[in-house]
Amino acid sequence: MKFPHPYKLKEISEIIGSTYVGADDFSVLGMNEIHVVEPGDIVFVDHPKYYDKALNSNATVILINKKVDCPEGKALLISDDPFRDFNTLTDKFRPFVSSSALVADSAKIGEGSIIQPNTFIGHNVVIGKNCLIHSNVSIYDDTVIEDNVTIHANTVLGANAFYYKKRPEGYDRLKSSGRVVIKSNVDIGASCTIDRGVTADTTIGEGSKLDNQIQVGHDTIIGKNCLIASQTGIAGCVVVEDDVTLWGQVGVKSGITISKGTVIYAQSGLGHTTNENDVLFGSPAGEAHQKFKELASIRFIPELLRKTKHLK
Helix, strand or coil: CEEEEEEEHHHHHHHHCCEEECCCCCEEEEECCHHHCCCCEEEEECCHHHHHHHHCCCCCEEEECCCCCCCCCCEEEECCCHHHHHHHHHHHHCCCCCCCCCECCCCEECCCCEECCCCEECCCCEECCCCEECCCCEECCCCEECCCCEECCCCEEEECCCCEEEECCEEEECCCCCEEEECCCCEECCCCEEECCCCCEEEECCCCEECCCCEECCCCEECCCCEECCCCEECCCCEECCCCEECCCCEECCCCEECCCCEECCCCEECCCCCCCCEEECCCCEEHHHHHHHHHHHCCHHHHHHHHHHHC
């Protein structure tokens, strides 16, 4: 998320009540998660295990819970609770604003687009030309939908990321300030849920087709012309490259890449990055032909056991 204009390090420190290491007028341009940070961004870190990753990332301001050596060209914000203060900045720069209207005044809907009854369209939503949005769809704030998109009933675009910190009193949610971006010529089935990015975009690429009852987690990027069948669940921060096919009830672990042209058969569980044009099956998913041979061999186990017993 980029701020509406550059802020000074001192100004940011005053918002969250922290101390800092760096020049008062050190420029701060935005805030992002570690995997999408850019120069000028704030990133937060609250565990020594991840200090080096944050300090050596593209971020130039590190919101951290301990004073450490500051790399050249960077600045620190020293906080007793970086997670809390990252949420404070989210509230400051992307606050939740309630709406009493089904279609917010700030929403923009392109020529030829049809919005069916009982659909909710939030603040700053942009819908392109010749889209068809069926009844009871919920499109949360800041969502961008390009041209010729069809979205079926009861789908939700832009719900919060599933991202929590466990504290003694319970779970504390990291607030989401990112967006959902749906590119042109995408079809989305009924009762799908596509979560917004924490600070960046969750994206569905041009020409991709999603069946009913699909979950796409925060900050996931789905490429062009992908085909995803019903009841597939894709965790957050996944990259799905172009021309990927995921059949029904596939489960995908967070933070991996499904490379171009990969096909994953139904009811598979994927926990690793794939190679281009892999064909996978099983849980954990492996090369499909080999997995089928393994399954076929299971039928011979009773006979092998009988032979072993006879030999004894």
